Amino acid sequence: MATPSAVVGSAVNGGSSGATATGLIMNSGAASGTLAETIASMAATAVASAAASPSTSMNATVLEKAQQAKRDEDTPRDLAIGLAALLVLVMIIVHPEFLARLFASMRRKRVEHAEDLARPSYVFDMQAKKNQQQQDVVAAPRVVAGGDLWTGWFLRAGKKGTTSAFRAGGSSTAVDRFPPNTESGKNGVQPRSALAPPPHIAPLTSRLPFGSYLDKAPFARWASPFTTRASVSSLIVIAIYLAMTLVACIYKSNVAKKTSAHGYGEDYTRTGLVAMVQVPLVIALGVRGNIIGLATGQGYDRLRIFHKIVGRVCFVCCAIHTIFYLNKWGKAGTLGKSTKSNVFITGMLAFAATCLIIITSLPAIRRSAYYFFKITHIIGVILLLVGLAMHVTVAVPWVIASGAIYLFSIIMQLMKTRFARAELVAFGGSTTTLITIPGITAGWRAGQHVRLRVLNLPYNKCAEAHPFTIASAPDSGGLVLMAKAAGDWTSSLYHLASSGGDNDGEVGVWKRKAHVMVEGPYGGLGHTLPTAFSSIVLIAGGSGISHSLSLTQDLIERSPTGVVGARTIDLVWVVRVQQTARALMPTLNTLVERARVWEKRALDGRRHGADLALPIAVRIHIFVTRCPDSSPLTLLNSQPSGRNNMHEKLSPSASGHGRSNSVDSSDSHGSDESGQYTTDDHWALPVMPGVLPARLSARLSGIFQPTAAQHTKADWLAKNPDNVRLTQVYSRPTDPLEAMSEIFAYRGRPDLNAIMASVTDETISRHGRTLTDPTGIFVSACGPEFLVNDARDATLDVKRWKRNAVGGTEFSAEFFGF
Ligand SMILES: Cc1cc2nc3c(=O)[nH]c(=O)nc-3n(C[C@H](O)[C@H](O)[C@H](O)COP(=O)(O)OP(=O)(O)OC[C@H]3O[C@@H](n4cnc5c(N)ncnc54)[C@H](O)[C@@H]3O)c2cc1C
Known part of the structure; x- marks a missing residue:
């Protein structure tokens, strides 16, 4: 040799x-x-x-x-x-996990009882069978769906639609794809959704005694050059x-x-x-x-x-x-x-x-x-x-x-590259460019990214490909990207977009057309099937919102089919200044409106005995970290009036509350004079002035008298504003038949531990009421390193018994840099 x-x-x-x-x-x-x-x-x-x-x-x-x-x-x-x-x-x-999820999601098996998929607890199973016999109702069979793992390889021009939530400066012109709740099927039985969510298959590591530690990133907070996200x-x-x-x-x-x-x-x-x-x-x-x-x-x-x-x-x-x-x-x-x-x-x-x-x-x-x-x-x-x-x-x-x-x-x-025409919209306040490509409507999975080349840029920039997460859901009317001006190329893109004309007379918004090359899709959530979880928490920092938007829109649009198992999405968006969030308010508002439309319709239908799929509630929490107490939060005020799905929360500190903000022991409502809810007891029903009808509030306050321990807790919470604010949301009445989609705005940073604890408790309580086993909580974080690290820690810090009680928590991190 x-x-x-x-x-x-x-x-x-x-x-x-x-x-x-x-x-x-x-x-x-x-x-x-x-x-x-x-x-x-x-x-x-x-x-x-x-x-x-x-x-x-x-x-x-x-x-x-x-x-x-x-x-x-x-x-x-x-x-x-x-x-x-x-x-x-x-x-x-x-x-094993990948293949199990792949085949489970592809299983086109008809199931007579959709409840089987939610792995009902024994009592519920017995009860369901009894009810079935008594009523002698033969429900239409459902089919397990959500075969997402087969998709997300090549972009394509799918069905044309106009459901995009990304309409600059206006509310959506969304097509009503949600089924009505009034029509009766055969024999007076309401039609049920044809599909059922894929079963949740827990990762192998969750079965190990200290498996969750395998997801920790022990060196994530170390100083460079020792830092690593591994x-x-x-x-x-x-x-x-x-x-x-x-x-x-x-x-x-x-x-x-x-x-x-x-x-x-x-x-x-x-x-x-x-x-x-x-x-x-x-x-x-x-x-x-x-x-x-x-x-x-x-x-x-x-x-x-x-x-x-x-x-x-x-x-x-x-x-x-x-x-x-x-x-x-x-x-x-x-x-x-x-x-x-x-x-x-x-x-x-x-x-x-x-x-x-x-x-x-x-x-x-x-x-x-x-x-x-x-x-x-x-x-x-x-x-x-x-x-x-x-x-x-x-x-x-x-x-x-x-x-x-x-x-x-x-x-x-080369096989993944497509040429297309795009519409560029520049938002002056946030130096962000929205890129909409109507010709590409399908072929990606929510959470994936593409690499973009803009051919109208100067010769030294037009060949550069930059990665951007897809902000829109597949089959929702086009591929949408959001590029925050971060350096040379993204600033050039912003200037190119702002060189166009006004966007239908909107102040500070310009638009123009451009030729683009899109390569992808790449990345994404790997084996994770968000549709298989009971609750979803999406945490985004700054431009990381695009990652959360596509997931949220995808789940909202698919929920009427029955393929979405989650009942709630909590989208936590952290921005430095209000201007960043303001450009996206119409989009967020449209999403919440869409979710609410289906929530109301499905819940009304269920109230009247229709066997419709459970809707998904979208709660968007916007945290503005640089908003001085002296200037008001005006994010939600700028929205069209008459929307009852928006709540702007002023922090206690903004209202001039300090120690004196603590709950008076005589206040059995657990609320201070500014209307802030001040106990984190998620099992108690709080009274929030203006949110519950007065009569119901009065009745509830009589039933739920806080204990001495709760008072001490409330006192402590009053001194820790982040916790106080969050409890306003999660300790609200969670009537299974009440629509929950809303937008909230807060000053300061989110307490991610409190959010995770609240969502966990709420999931346990919700499934406790329906006597079904929860199928896990999925947490996805996208944004600056520190935020993603905090989100990871908060997810893994959930008490072990609670993690088990909700069917496990899974965490996915997305970074805007390699
Ligand atoms: C997977 C992924 C998804 C992303 N999604 C979004 C998004 O949805 N919205 C958004 O506003 N930004 C997103 N980004 C960040 C965006 O790609 C960069 O901000 C952009 O490329 C900066 O280019 P620039 O020349 O303007 O800035 P520069 O000053 O050149 O770069 C700023 C930073 O971006 C990184 N960067 C620059 N060019 C590239 C490139 N071609 N590939 C990877 N990193 C690069 C650099 O390391 C640098 O830290 C994403 C990044 C990644 C890796």
């Missing part, structure tokens, strides 16, 4: 007298043909001569070198097998990978042995071989058309952490390999001669390429000059592959594999 000989040979080229043994291998290898044969014959000779004269250290050295050469020959194969085994192990852990499970995979690589570098290799003749290290090739094996892997983990992503069901964005780790390991191995050789040649005094050799020149080319990639990937450069980083990355990879292929022939198959992976990715990207 010529190739390993060449590798060994490369060690010999620069060698001094100390390379005698390897030189022997080379020479005899050249004569006999294969390295293996050579090693075998060398080893046999060495053993024989060592036996004849054990005192000769020469033979021992030859034997050792031969073994090392054999080990080096095997290393690439063994390491590749090890890495493949690690991938298979990850797949074995990930796939969860404990990802860190375990990384630790196994590092251990394997270390073993590959040192097993049967005297890489760190110090000798007087050669300085440190005698196995100069091993680390080079280990680096070579990593090249296809690092490319496979970094590209968008991602084979490993396909195998593990993860988007390329979620594999970036592994791409970075493998890339750095590759660089370190490369550096050790290079330094050892330079050291060796320097000590032997042959450095000058070696620099003229092909091996040296091509090796240095490959090493320089890895240095270029690593240096330009440093966070400071990547953040400040993303496109410079990107272009140098591509140039670096090409130089690395060329250098490597010319350096040693053993590297050629690995270079070909790397090229094939890259080519596959480019083909995938």
Whole structure:
């Protein structure tokens, strides 16, 4: 075999007298043909001569070198097998959940009783059967649906519609797709929805004793450069990978042995071989058309952490390999001669390429000059592959594999690219551009993103592709993106949009048309099926709202079909200033209106005995962090009057309440004089002036007398405004037949722990009333790192018994940066 000989040979080229043994291998290898044969014959000779004269250290050295050469020959194969085994192990852990969810969601089985899908508790099951027999009503069968995991690969022009909630400056012109609640079906039985939600399949980790800790990101809050978003499970995979690589570098290799003749290290090739094996892997983990992503069901964005780790390991191995050789040649005094050799020149080319990639990937450069980083990355990879292929022939198959992976990715990207006409709308107050592409209406899943090129931008920007999360639901009238002006490109886009005419006379809003290239969809929620959960919490910071919007719109539009299991969505949006939120108020209002229309219709229908699907209530909480007490929150005031689904909450501090704000013990309503609800007892029904009819309020206040403990709690809460504000929402009466969709606005930051605790309690209570088992709470966070970290912690901090009681909590993080 010529190739390993060449590798060994490369060690010999620069060698001094100390390379005698390897030189022997080379020479005899050249004569006999294969390295293996050579090693075998060398080893046999060495053993024989060592036996004849054990005192000769020469033979021992030859034997050792031969073994090392054999080990080096095997290393690439063994390491590749090890890495493949690690991938298979990850797949074995990930796939049962993925496949179970995939097939569960695709199960087109007819179910006679929809209740079966909600895994009713025993009592409810018995009761349901009894009722069934008594009434002798044969309900129409339902079909399990929500086969979302099959979709989200290629964008397409689906059905045209006008249901988009994204109508700048006005309320929606939404098509009424919701079924009526008045028509009776056969035999006077109201028609039921045809579909049922997919069953919830809990992740494997939730079955482990401390499984939730696997989702923690222990280094997420560390200072740079030690910070990483990797969860404990990802860190375990990384630790196994590092251990394997270390073993590959040192097993049967005297890489760190110090000798007087050669300085440190005698196995100069091993680390080079280990680096070579990593090249296809690092490319496979970094590209968008991602084979490993396909195998593990993860988007390329979620594999970036592994791409970075493998890339750095590759660089370190490369550096050790290079330094050892330079050291060796320097000590032997042959450095000058070696620099003229092909091996040296091509090796240095490959090493320089890895240095270029690593240096330009440093966070400071990547953040400040993303496109410079990107272009140098591509140039670096090409130089690395060329250098490597010319350096040693053993590297050629690995270079070909790397090229094939890259080519596959480019083909995938081209297949996912669409040309389209877009409408750009610039919102002056928030320097945000809304991009609507009516020609692309389907082919994505809520939560996915696309890469956008705008061809009308100047020549130096029109080829740049930037990622944006899709803000609209599929099949809702077009693909909508929202781009906040964050740097050069997004500012140019904003200026391009604002160079157009006024948007139908709206002040501070401009629009124009543009040609765009859209590539995607990518990423998303992986295996998670939001339709399978009992409650949903979406947490967004700033422009992260686009991620939550698509999910919310998707669930609202699909809820009448019966495919949505969740009864509530709590969308928490944190913005710095009111202007940011104001641009989106018409959209938010439209969404809440849509949800409310169906909520009312479905609940009315159910009240009259119709077997309609349960609706989903959308509660939007907007937190304005920079709103001084002196200036009023005017977010909701700007909305058309007559909407009773909006509540603007002034914080107690704004109303001048401090300690005196605490609940008077004589106030059995638990509300202070400003009407703020001041107890977090979610089981009690609070009295909120103006929200409940006066008569009902009076009756309730008589029933629910706060205890001394509640007073103490209320007193404490009054001093902690965030908690006070949240309890206003969650401790409201939760009549299962009452519409709950609303918008709330608050000053300050949200207390995510309180929100999670409240949603958990509410879910337990709701299912307790209907005697059904809840199917989990899904939490998704998108926005700045600190917000996502807080959201993750709040989700994982929910008490264990409560997490179990709601059927488990699942968390998904989305970042606007890699
Ligand atoms: C998956 C994903 C989804 C996103 N969704 C949205 C969204 O819905 N709305 C929104 O306003 N913003 C979103 N962003 C952020 C948006 O892509 C950047 O703000 C934009 O690319 C900045 O480009 P710029 O030249 O204007 O700013 P720059 O000053 O060049 O960059 C600002 C920051 O954005 C990053 N960035 C720049 N270009 C890219 C790129 N091509 N790919 C990845 N990161 C880049 C840089 O690291 C830098 O930290 C998303 C980012 C990602 C990764």
